[in-house]
Amino acid sequence: MADASWLTEFPDMSRRELLTIRKTLDGAYRDFSREYGDTIEALFDPLLSFLVWFENLLIITPWWVILFIITAIVHLATRSLKLSIGVVISLLLIGYFGMWEDTMRTLSIITVCTIMSIVIGIPIGILMSRSDRAQSIVTPLLDVMQTMPAFVYLIPVVMLLGIGKIPGVIAVVIYAIPPVIRLTNLGIRLVNKETLEAATAYGATPTQRLFGVQLPLAMPTIMAGINQTIMMALAMVVIASMIGVKGLGQPVLKSITNQYFTLGLLNGLAIVALAIIFDRVSQSYAKRTQRHLEGHDNG
Amino acid sequence: MANSENALIEIEGLYQIFGSSPEKVLPAVKGGASKEEILADTGHTVGLQDINLTIGKGEIFVIMGLSGSGKSTLIRHFNRLIDPTAGKIKVNGDDIMQFSMKELTQFRRHKMSMVFQHFGLLPHRTVVENVGYGLSIKGQKKTEWKEKAKEWLETVGLSGYEEQYPSQLSGGQQQRVGLARALCTDAEILLMDEAFSALDPLIRFEMQSQLIELQENLHKTIVFITHDLDEALRLGDRIAVLKDGKLVQVGKPVEIILNPADDYVRAFAKDVNRARALLVKNVMQRAQPILSIDNDTNKADEILKEYDVVFRKTKSGDFEAYSKISENYSASWTSVPSLRRNELLQDVLPKMLRSKVSLPVLNKDDELCGYLSHQSLAEMLKI
Numbered sequence: 001m002a003d004a005s006w007l008t009e010f011p012d013m014s015r016r017e018l019l020t021i022r023k024t025l026d027g028a029y030r031d032f033s034r035e036y037g038d039t040i041e042a043l044f045d046p047l048l049s050f051l052v053w054f055e056n057l058l059i060i061t062p063w064w065v066i067l068f069i070i071t072a073i074v075h076l077a078t079r080s081l082k083l084s085i086g087v088v089i090s091l092l093l094i095g096y097f098g099m100w101e102d103t104m105r106t107l108s109i110i111t112v113c114t115i116m117s118i119v120i121g122i123p124i125g126i127l128m129s130r131s132d133r134a135q136s137i138v139t140p141l142l143d144v145m146q147t148m149p150a151f152v153y154l155i156p157v158v159m160l161l162g163i164g165k166i167p168g169v170i171a172v173v174i175y176a177i178p179p180v181i182r183l184t185n186l187g188i189r190l191v192n193k194e195t196l197e198a199a200t201a202y203g204a205t206p207t208q209r210l211f212g213v214q215l216p217l218a219m220p221t222i223m224a225g226i227n228q229t230i231m232m233a234l235a236m237v238v239i240a241s242m243i244g245v246k247g248l249g250q251p252v253l254k255s256i257t258n259q260y261f262t263l264g265l266l267n268g269l270a271i272v273a274l275a276i277i278f279d280r281v282s283q284s285y286a287k288r289t290q291r292h293l294e295g296h297d298n299g
Numbered sequence: 300m301a302n303s304e305n306a307l308i309e310i311e312g313l314y315q316i317f318g319s320s321p322e323k324v325l326p327a328v329k330g331g332a333s334k335e336e337i338l339a340d341t342g343h344t345v346g347l348q349d350i351n352l353t354i355g356k357g358e359i360f361v362i363m364g365l366s367g368s369g370k371s372t373l374i375r376h377f378n379r380l381i382d383p384t385a386g387k388i389k390v391n392g393d394d395i396m397q398f399s400m401k402e403l404t405q406f407r408r409h410k411m412s413m414v415f416q417h418f419g420l421l422p423h424r425t426v427v428e429n430v431g432y433g434l435s436i437k438g439q440k441k442t443e444w445k446e447k448a449k450e451w452l453e454t455v456g457l458s459g460y461e462e463q464y465p466s467q468l469s470g471g472q473q474q475r476v477g478l479a480r481a482l483c484t485d486a487e488i489l490l491m492d493e494a495f496s497a498l499d500p501l502i503r504f505e506m507q508s509q510l511i512e513l514q515e516n517l518h519k520t521i522v523f524i525t526h527d528l529d530e531a532l533r534l535g536d537r538i539a540v541l542k543d544g545k546l547v548q549v550g551k552p553v554e555i556i557l558n559p560a561d562d563y564v565r566a567f568a569k570d571v572n573r574a575r576a577l578l579v580k581n582v583m584q585r586a587q588p589i590l591s592i593d594n595d596t597n598k599a600d601e602i603l604k605e606y607d608v609v610f611r612k613t614k615s616g617d618f619e620a621y622s623k624i625s626e627n628y629s630a631s632w633t634s635v636p637s638l639r640r641n642e643l644l645q646d647v648l649p650k651m652l653r654s655k656v657s658l659p660v661l662n663k664d665d666e667l668c669g670y671l672s673h674q675s676l677a678e679m680l681k682i
Contacts, residue, residue: 198419201378202433202484203408212436216423290423 033160044166051112051165058104066104067091074277078284090273099248099270106237106247106274109165113172113233118226121177125184125222126210135185142178150175150239158243168245176233183225187218223286230278234271248274305356307488307520308377313350313386315372315544318343321384329385334543346372347544350386359514359521361535363528363567369544370524371416374492377522378411379403390488408437412481416493418473420465426476427452427461433484444483451479455509471502478510482517489521496525507533511641515663528567532556532576540564553581557679573680574645579638582679583660583669590621603630608657610635610667618667622656637661640668644676651676 058066070091075084094103128135153174157167191214199213215222241249248267255264316324316337324343334345347369354360364370375381376388379395388395390410398406412433413419420429427448428435434444452458455475465473474494481489495503507530514521525531531538532552539549540563548560556573559565588606590599592613599621602609609621611632620635637659638647650658657672 192419194415194417194419195421197375197380198413198415199421199432199436200380201407201411201413201490202436202480203404203406204436205404208436213421217421 029156029159037160037162041161041166044161047112047169048166051108051169054112055105055108058108059101063095063100070277074281077281077288079288080284083280083284087277090277094270094273097266097270099251099267102246102248102251102267103270103274106234106249106271109169109172109240109245109247110230110233110237110274110278113169113176114226114230116169116173117177117180117229117233120173121180121225121229122184122222125181125225126188126215128181128185129188129214138181142181145174146178150236154239154243163244165245167243168240171243172233172236172240175236176229179228179232180222180225183221183228184218187221187225188214190221191217220286220290223282227279227282227286230282231275234275234278237271306353307356307391308352308354308522309387309389310350310352310376311387311389313373313376313388314348314384315346315369315376315381316343316384317346325385345544347376347383350546352539352546352549354520354522356520357518358536359523359534361523361525361531361538362541363525363531363538364541365526367543368541370526370541371492372544373541374490374522374524377488377490378407378413408433408484410486411488411490412484412486413490413492414474414477414481414494416497418465418470418477418497420473420476420480422465424464425461426457426463426465426468429465429476430479430483432480433486437484448479448483451483452476454482454513455479471498471506474498474506475509478506482513487520489519491521491523493524493526495530496527503530510534528555528571529576532571540567551581552577553679572645574648575643577644577679578640579642579644579647579660579671580640580669582644582675583638583640583671584675585669587667587669589667596621600630606670607672608670610659610670612667616665618659620656620659624655635659638671639663644679647671 067088071084071088074087075081078084091103094100124138128138150171154167154171157170161167161170195217196209196213199209204212237245237247237249238252239249241247241253248271251267252264252271254260255267314325314328316328318324318341321343324337324341327341328337328345328348332340334348337343337345350373352360362370362373372381376383377390379388379398383396386396390406395403395406421432424432427445430451431439431441431444431448434447435441449458449461452461455478457472457475457479460468460472460476465476468476474497477494481491495506498506510521511534521534523531523534525534532555535552537549537551538555540547540555540560542563548555548564550558555564556568556571556577559568584606586606588602588609590602590609590611592611599609599611603621603623607622611619611621613619613634618635618637619632621630621632623630633656635654635656635658636650638650638661640660640662647658651671651673657670659667660669660671662668
């Protein structure tokens with residue numbers, strides 16, 4: 001055809017073809033989720049029961065016991081009186097403004113997501129640090145995970161598993177895991193070459209090198225990654241609430257749709273308070289375990 | 300010279316080529332193409348070419364060269380931190396290139412230890428834990444290796460620092476920890492990669508002295524890398540000079556100074572303060588013209604014909620020399636001071652200048668092992 005319209009208009013695929021592609025893919029995925037959805041959901045059952053158990057534990061336990069435990073953990077990790085008092089005051093305020101239960105729900109899901117990110121992320125980071133090939137495969141994947149709008153990957157997760165806690169956890173982990181992977185990889189790659197050579201020269205096996213030299217020396221960097229992961233998980237709370245994750249995100253969502261500014265602000269502030277507690281605790285814990293880096297007392 | 304009986308480490312035809320496909324470039328390098336040609340034609344860097352070395356048991360073997368000469372690459376072949384492109388490395392007759400991963404680990408744990416230029420200490424372990432590192436990864440119990448690590452720390456003069464972290468120590472102290480760590484494994488061979496180069500001159504000299512002192516008792520086989528000829532001369536029983544990945548000369552310190560193989564070595568040797576670099580033993584005559592105190596002068600005259608001096612030990616343990624001061628005088632016995640074989644030439648200069656005759660040289664058991672004449676001393680100090 002001697003039609004020159006492609007010069008003025010982009011020669012795009014016809015609407016019908018596009019529709020066919022969409023329908024085929026959607027149909028295939030729908031079939032897949034109908035076929036295997038239950039099986040996959042069953043795989044996540046142990047995680048779900050743990051989540052429910054942990055959330056109930058935090059809610060059922062009397063508030064003052066939780067308050068005491070959290071403050072004790074904070075104090076043990078940071079040894080800072082100021083921070084501990086700050087934690088007590090902010091938790092009391094959270095309770096006073098009626099957000100205790102939601103805060104406990106968020107706390108539980110964030111804790112579980114962080115643990116999962118660490119458990120999955122650190123081995124992947126280690127793998128990346130050992131093989132340039134693994135690094136070149138995983139890095140673009142992490143880029144996609146960090147830039148793809150969360151709503152987009154919520155769709156297939158919800159299609160597969162419906163709404164609820166598990167899809168929420170998966171969404172949060174996908175969003176929050178990249179920093180811990182990236183910084184584990186980076187931290188191990190930055191370990192002083194001569195130090196590693198020394199370990200090898202004295203006959204350390206690869207396992208002894210990993211656990212005796214590489215991971216301990218990469219720990220400050222890995223801790224920075226974990227810290228970032230926690231912060232990103234908290235940032236996901238509101239989005240996760242759209243697929244049925246209960247907690248501080250839901251009131252925020254409600255206040256957006258109903259224009260309740262104060263409700264939104266209060267719950268937002270509660271999230272901020274949690275974030276600060278997590279951040280300070282993980283950072284000062286990391287700092288305290290890296291005391292050997294301070295050095296230079298006498299030379 | 301290390302002969303084949305007491306050879307501990309033998310390296311034959313060692314090549315190291317860096318690049319994407321070293322095997323393809325190897326024939327060209329073996330064919331004699333220069334480093335520059337190889338780099339221009341193939342983009343490969345020739346690290347080492349045709350290295351052949353034999354290192355004897357109990358000697359301090361120094362490998363010397365400027366930066367980029369491949370000396371640090373070479374020493375990393377001894378324990379296979381780097382694998383060669385071609386060549387054999389034998390230790391105690393075993394070809395370590397044939398070792399499996401497991402054998403190699405065992406070999407590294409028991410046969411060789413290493414001291415690094417920038418110390419290579421583990422910053423998260425305390426000083427005593429660093430010293431015991433080699434033993435702890437062998438699976439020894441903490442109570443056992445800690446005891447031993449403490450002993451070695453004491454030997455290098457760092458007791459009291461056990462629970463400090465490396466970053467709390469000065470450079471010199473950190474390298475002492477590095478040295479103690481290397482000695483703690485009881486390995487027969489000690490690899491020292493520019494071990495003292497990062498230290499300031501005073502500390503460096505101190506550490507060299509300490510190493511010499513330790514070696515007197517330990518008799519390890521030490522491979523020492525340096526770019527400093529003064530250090531090489533001070534420590535080395537033999538010295539290998541490396542240039543652009545090739546061995547230029549291997550020999551005793553005296554040979555390097557007095558008979559440099561080419562202009563490169565000559566340029567190195569020119570700057571050396573020989574009085575400070577050479578020891579009495581490097582210059583002395585190894586003959587032992589000694590006479591028992593009971594013998595008479597006729598016997599002494601007989602020996603005098605062969606050597607230009609005869610010594611005898613008096614009952615009090617002092618030495619007397621029998622020598623002609625000049626042609627017109629007849630020889631007579633005079634009491635003389637004695638020298639030590641490990642003294643630096645500059646330290647014996649005053650004694651030599653005060654004496655008219657050659658002086659006896661004693662070993663550490665106070666026995667005569669040679670003598671030093673004014674003529675050989677003057678020859679040596681002449682540039």
